[in-house]
Amino acid sequence: MTQLALVIDLNVCVxxxxxxxxxxxxxxxxxxxxxSDDNPYQAEPTGTFFNRVQTxxxxxxxxxxxxxxxxxxxxxxxxxxxxxxxxxxSYKREEDGIVLVDYDKCIGxxxxxxxxxxxxxxxxxxxxxxxxxxxxxxxxxDESLPESERKPACVLSCPTSARLFGDVEDxxxxxxxxxxxxxGYPLMPEWGTKPSNHYLPRRKQHLHIHEDExxxxxxxxxxEERQPSGPVDAPTLDDSTSW
Amino acid sequence: xxxxxxxxxxxxxTGYLGLLAFLGAFVLAALGSTYYMEHNGHWVTGMNNQxxxxxxxxxxxxxxxxxxxxxxxxxxxxxxxxxIYKPLAPLSTLLALALLLGGLMVLVLDLGRPDRLVVAMTxxxxxxxxxxxxxxxxxxxxxxxxxAWTNLDRTMKKYSRYAxxxxxxxxxxxxxxxxxxFGFLVARSGYDMALxxxxxxIMSFSFGLAIYLLVxxxxxNWTGRPLGDxxxxxxxxxxxxxxxxxxxxxxVYHLTNLYATEHHGYEAFILLGANGxxxxxxxxxxxxxxxxxxxxxxxxxxxxVANDRKTLAAxxxxxxxxxxxxxxxxxxxxxxYPMEMxxxxxxxxxxxxxxxxxxxxxxxxEIMLGLGxxxxxxxxxxxxxxxxxxxxxxxxxxIADPHHKAE
Numbered sequence: 001m002t003q004l005a006l007v008i009d010l011n012v013c014v015x016x017x018x019x020x021x022x023x024x025x026x027x028x029x030x031x032x033x034x035x036s037d038d039n040p041y042q043a044e045p046t047g048t049f050f051n052r053v054q055t056x057x058x059x060x061x062x063x064x065x066x067x068x069x070x071x072x073x074x075x076x077x078x079x080x081x082x083x084x085x086x087x088x089x090s091y092k093r094e095e096d097g098i099v100l101v102d103y104d105k106c107i108g109x110x111x112x113x114x115x116x117x118x119x120x121x122x123x124x125x126x127x128x129x130x131x132x133x134x135x136x137x138x139x140x141x142d143e144s145l146p147e148s149e150r151k152p153a154c155v156l157s158c159p160t161s162a163r164l165f166g167d168v169e170d171x172x173x174x175x176x177x178x179x180x181x182x183x184g185y186p187l188m189p190e191w192g193t194k195p196s197n198h199y200l201p202r203r204k205q206h207l208h209i210h211e212d213e214x215x216x217x218x219x220x221x222x223x224e225e226r227q228p229s230g231p232v233d234a235p236t237l238d239d240s241t242s243w
Numbered sequence: 244x245x246x247x248x249x250x251x252x253x254x255x256x257t258g259y260l261g262l263l264a265f266l267g268a269f270v271l272a273a274l275g276s277t278y279y280m281e282h283n284g285h286w287v288t289g290m291n292n293q294x295x296x297x298x299x300x301x302x303x304x305x306x307x308x309x310x311x312x313x314x315x316x317x318x319x320x321x322x323x324x325x326x327i328y329k330p331l332a333p334l335s336t337l338l339a340l341a342l343l344l345g346g347l348m349v350l351v352l353d354l355g356r357p358d359r360l361v362v363a364m365t366x367x368x369x370x371x372x373x374x375x376x377x378x379x380x381x382x383x384x385x386x387x388x389x390x391a392w393t394n395l396d397r398t399m400k401k402y403s404r405y406a407x408x409x410x411x412x413x414x415x416x417x418x419x420x421x422x423x424x425f426g427f428l429v430a431r432s433g434y435d436m437a438l439x440x441x442x443x444x445i446m447s448f449s450f451g452l453a454i455y456l457l458v459x460x461x462x463x464n465w466t467g468r469p470l471g472d473x474x475x476x477x478x479x480x481x482x483x484x485x486x487x488x489x490x491x492x493x494x495v496y497h498l499t500n501l502y503a504t505e506h507h508g509y510e511a512f513i514l515l516g517a518n519g520x521x522x523x524x525x526x527x528x529x530x531x532x533x534x535x536x537x538x539x540x541x542x543x544x545x546x547x548v549a550n551d552r553k554t555l556a557a558x559x560x561x562x563x564x565x566x567x568x569x570x571x572x573x574x575x576x577x578x579x580y581p582m583e584m585x586x587x588x589x590x591x592x593x594x595x596x597x598x599x600x601x602x603x604x605x606x607x608x609e610i611m612l613g614l615g616x617x618x619x620x621x622x623x624x625x626x627x628x629x630x631x632x633x634x635x636x637x638x639x640x641x642i643a644d645p646h647h648k649a650e
Binding site: 036038046052054056058071080083084085086087088089104105106107108109110111113114115116117118119121122123125126128129130187188190191 | 281284285286291292293295296354355356359360362363366367368370371372373374376377424427428429430431578582583584586588590593595596597
């Protein structure tokens, strides 16, 4: 079984929204488009996005940190949006596990939007059908593209490589290794929907430098018994003393 | 009990034509609203990606629920063989069909793609409760249509009981399906409860009978046909029982939610107006409980309250207003309360509304579409009683009451 999915590293996501714009750019001109964008520069912009980056400040001041949280359809293994669709327009592909909407069968009843616990569904105001992330299904199998580019637009555009793409059912895939070794977790597993997209947690980097690491033990000046250029705590060009 | 004569109304009076024109204006406004909303996209309404079902669905679900309740009077006659209700059965079937027609009109016109109705009718995902509802609505038209035929055509009279029984089972299934649209929703805190199905059934009894009583009294009053007190007083007492039963289910629903800690946030939102739920708690307490339940109960049962038809009609109007308030609380309130996206965390501010109370205020086109559905139902009744004999010539006590004793 194959289950394509994204793994998003919250530790390195800088919230630049390159994934949002590249997603919209690719998909608005493809079979999933167009994607509405009304009043984009006014007080109440509306539009369809398959992927949105939410930014949260977590914690209480002064112990706060900013987390950028990109969210799109999680392509659940047991997707609650699929069984509720009256016409079967919402479906999950057997071959790669991508959850898609058949725009020709969607009647726009929006019941799938009620059923998705992640709020990933977006109603297109102009085409009047329900839309969501397709994992760039029109791109990842396109053999006219170089193999390195057969990835979702958001993955290719991410400047910090915070987005990984692959088969989460293959234990040796890049995404599976990342989930296994970096503590990847699904969003709200308690729903039992088995979301395929995973998130890698924030990992705090603490740099521990011992004091003696700052003093060069093999300082050649010592051998030559020359006097130090200044006191130990005086600033130097390379942050290490000359002692 | 004397023989009952069913007869069409004349329907030539200025009053009748005026009524049609008045209701027609609402239908035109509804069609104009639909054009406006379809042409511009649903962003011109109050709806957004959080509140995907707005005011039209409040009206649509109310009318669909009331439709199956309006059939109740006929069911009492056929299934439970109560003779006094038999002359009331034809109007009951007509009203049921008319209300469903109005409700479905609103529902379909509020779909993203009403033009794809044929897709909805030809592709069924049998795992979807929504698809089952489409089957139940279509079946209701067919079964209640046949049932109405057995009531009107003397040659078919012998099948009336069987048709009535099937219609009774079907209407219970239909309202179970409508309630389960919400009961089967696991993603949102206000739903996901088996109680939704029976609660919707009892709501249908109450709303349907309130509308039935208003239509019955209006039809007899405006056509000058006699309508005895025995029938009205019986239906009045029945209505009181139904209103009390709805209140009971609402109490059980909230008590069940209050028992589970995970639903405390939702209950505080609806009952106390916490976290920006002030509108919904006002609509719940004032609209649903006070106007829709307590006042009508007092008007029906309280000693010293005038036991007349005007008070009863006023109680019916309050029940309808309360029913719409109840639908608003269930449908809009349940969507406005945020989904638990980050368990254990309190979301104070969000860039795209995740974890936040959704904002919604119904726009005028949405309200007009809903009222248009009600108008369509009433036009269907008005035309129905003109072209076919749904109404007995007289429902005077001497004719309608099988136990009537001449004084």
